[in-house]
Amino acid sequence: MGSVVIAFSGGVDSALLAVVAHRVLGSNALAVTAISPALAARDLGDAEQVADQFGINHRVIRTAELEREGYVANTPMRCYFCKTELYDQLGVVAADEDIAWIANGANTDDLGDYRPGMTAATEHNVRSPMVEAQIDKAQVREAARWLGVPLWDKPAQPCLSSRIPYGTPVTIESLGRIEEAEDALRELGLREVRARHHDRLCRVEVGENEMDLAFERRAEIVSRLKALGYLWVSLDLSGLRSGSLNDVLRTTETASGAS
Incomplete structure (x- = not known):
C-alpha cells in the first residue's frame, strides 16, 4: 500500500x-x-x-x-x-x-x-x-x-450510540449516561457489558459467564445505575449479544415476509 x-x-x-x-x-x-x-x-x-x-x-x-x-x-x-x-x-x-x-x-x-x-x-x-x-x-x-498487543483479549466495544434503540435521538446527555453506566458496571467486576439505553430504563447485557456475578451484585448494580438517573434497571436473561438492537430489524423483515 x-x-x-x-x-x-x-x-x-x-x-x-x-x-x-x-x-x-x-x-x-x-x-x-x-x-x-x-x-x-x-x-x-x-x-x-x-x-x-x-x-x-x-x-x-x-x-x-x-x-x-x-x-x-x-x-x-x-x-x-x-x-x-x-x-x-x-x-x-x-x-x-x-x-x-x-x-x-x-x-x-x-x-x-x-x-x-x-x-x-x-x-x-x-x-x-x-x-x-x-x-x-x-x-x-x-x-x-x-505480537504482544495488550488489547488482544479486549471485548468488542462498539461506539456508545449503538446502545440507543433506533428511532430514539442520539444526544450528548444519553451518550454520557451510557458511558457512566458501563464504567460503573465494570467497576463492579463485570467485563463484557452493554448498558442498553431505553429512556428511563437501562437494560443491562452481560456475557454468559458473568451472569451469576451480575445476579450476585444486582443490588449494587441497581443502586449505581439509579444514581445516574435511570428509573428502572433490568438484566437481559439472553445475555450479551453484539448488535442486539438490530433484532428489531430482523423482526420487521420477518413480519414483512409473512405478510
Whole structure:
C-alpha cells in the first residue's frame, strides 16, 4: 500500500492493524483516533497505550457526527452517517499528508451482520486489509497476542450510540449516561457489558459467564445505575449479544415476509 491512514478506534482489530502497518511502513503509517461523545474515554486511553508501547505515529482528531441530522435521528442508517463523517475527515488527513490509502480494522466476521458503515467505507475507497487477507476475529486475537498487543483479549466495544434503540435521538446527555453506566458496571467486576439505553430504563447485557456475578451484585448494580438517573434497571436473561438492537430489524423483515 505504500502509505496508509489507519482508523484506530482503540479496539483489538484496529490495534492489530495499526501495529502491523507501523512494522511494515514505519513513518508512512499514521494511526488516527477520532474522538467524539460517542467514543468512551477508556477507548482513547487504550489507543494511546498501544501507540506509546509500539512507537506508532498517532494522531487524535475530533469528529462532528452529532452535527449530522441523519446520525442524530438514529435511523437504522446511523452508522452510515457516522462513518461518512469519519472517512470525510480521514480523507482530509490523508490528502494533507500525501498518504495513498485509508484503512479500517474490519475482519471477515464483520461481513455477516447489518453494517451500513461498510457502505460508507466503500464510497470513500477505504480498504479493509484483514478482510482482503480473509482474517476472522479469532485470528485477529491470536495475531495480536503473538505480537504482544495488550488489547488482544479486549471485548468488542462498539461506539456508545449503538446502545440507543433506533428511532430514539442520539444526544450528548444519553451518550454520557451510557458511558457512566458501563464504567460503573465494570467497576463492579463485570467485563463484557452493554448498558442498553431505553429512556428511563437501562437494560443491562452481560456475557454468559458473568451472569451469576451480575445476579450476585444486582443490588449494587441497581443502586449505581439509579444514581445516574435511570428509573428502572433490568438484566437481559439472553445475555450479551453484539448488535442486539438490530433484532428489531430482523423482526420487521420477518413480519414483512409473512405478510
